Amino acid sequence: MKINNLDRHLAMLIVGLLYGANYSVIKLVTPEHLEAFGFIVVRVLVAAALFWAIAWKAEPIDWKADGWRLFLCAFFGVGVNMLCFFKGVSLTSAINASIIMTLTPAMVFVMSVILLKEKVIKRRILGLLIGFVGAFLIVYQPDAASQTGDWRGDLLVILNASTYGTYLVLVKPLLAKYTPLTVAKWVFLFGIPVVLPVGWQGFADIPWPDLDATVYWSMAYVIIGVTVIVYVLNIWAMKKVSPSTVGAYIYVQPIFATLIASIAFGEALTLRHLIAAILVFIGVGLVIQKR
Template sequence: MNNRFIFELILSFQLLSKNTLKAHLALLGANLIYGINYIVAKGIMPHKLGASAFIFIRLVCATTLFWFLKLIFFNEKIDKRDFPRLILCGLLGAATNQLLFFHGINLTSPIDASIIMTTVPGLVLIFSFLLLKERITNNKLLGIGIGSIGAILLIVYGNNAGGTSSFLGNLSIFLNALSYSSYLVIVKPLMKKYNAITIISWVFLFGFLLMLPFGLPDFLNTNFSAFDLDTYLSIGYVVIFTTFFAYLFNVFALKYVSPSVNSSYIYLQPAINFILVSIYAFILNQTQYQQDIDAIKVLSCLLVVLGVYLISKHSK
């Protein structure tokens, strides 16, 4: 009997280890997708597709995919009292978030955008303190300060930097991070009541309806005859991988690892962008990216990553 118990315990441990490994591989995959997304999305804007039209296409396709999953596998009902919160989540987590991100990446460097997005864990902490009254330790306060210096330095420097950087683009990306961070805090009570697919389906639906007045005119004025195979592949990547699969990977990973482990993978995104931009600039000879890497951006990246590390560090 004891031998059987030990055998089952070892088997359970091995299964848990395999699932944990799969979770980390899923997080790695999701953040590789996000890291590549910056340069893929920028590659077709604005000369082929406007930012608002891009968001329109993304939300139409992603909403359809998520609702297909919801109706087939997770057809649960929502309490009417939760719809105002869902509408607010749609505004912050889908409409405003994506409008600011795509307009921002349209104007600035992929490297700048990926560095600024690593402020999300710190911003989540601030909103959790303001809205959920969660305590902020000295370590976390120091981390917020250091990370903020890095982000502000990068935003201000974007006005004077060469390459594809810009102050307005960097500011839009930071406002996008604010919108997304507040969404993560506001959606938290709903995640305790409903399946994640149910929540994201409604969030994307309301987000689509709220951005319709901005995205539809731009979409109707798009010159689709100018699209080539690369354009369609880029749109397909953003819709299928960045929106659909990356979200599913994150949902799967949250079953086996903590949210803090999940969010820590965002550190990979600036590194992925540095590598991709370097390849584009110095191997593929894309001259518009050759001035996107410099000492100020490296310093900003280090400050933001150090700040997020301090925020994530457990108190003694």
């Protein structure tokens, strides 16, 4: 690690910490205080307003060439992705969700093969199979006594990782033409009509006067910390550090998530979690390594 990039690596470590805590923060408020889909409506509305305030004078968009891609990015990266993630985390355990999310780089490869016709390599196929075996170990619970998560929530988190991988592939050409903040403000704006029909009832039912300070601070953490600050830190770090290095920091999320979930909710890291995490890490490593 070059000393002049130490601050960039520190920024990415902070991103990992913020994301790792995010799993437990979501569980603090959903579904007991807020319905997951209603929370997403709040997140997208406020985040869109903040991104527009930050990037009000950003460059114009070539709508004829890129309008459809922006909407698809909003659909996969904001709409389906966030709805599945929040609902999934509200149903399953924070540890389960954080381990499953490390499949994201593998999902990026799958979507690159489908959308960009990226070359298929046997090593990567083997990595995918190993990674999905690890995910299956988390989702599959042979007895009702195992209360480490809910398989429905686990499947939603897997779907979230898949749609986020699709978004990363779709957004790549846009980031080559426009600044990331320009893309963010339009993607979140277009994400509003995607999440609103699904989350409107949950949003309308939010008992704002009855919410305590913990809920409000948790909402602020998710919207400002995990949405805006994380996005800006990632952009800043990628100016000096390769995207693959940024992506590699996803592996610190389960560490932070496990520590925080153990303290906040008493969640236990079982032998099955450890085996699943090892398989996922090995599988994703085979997929993303260049040689």
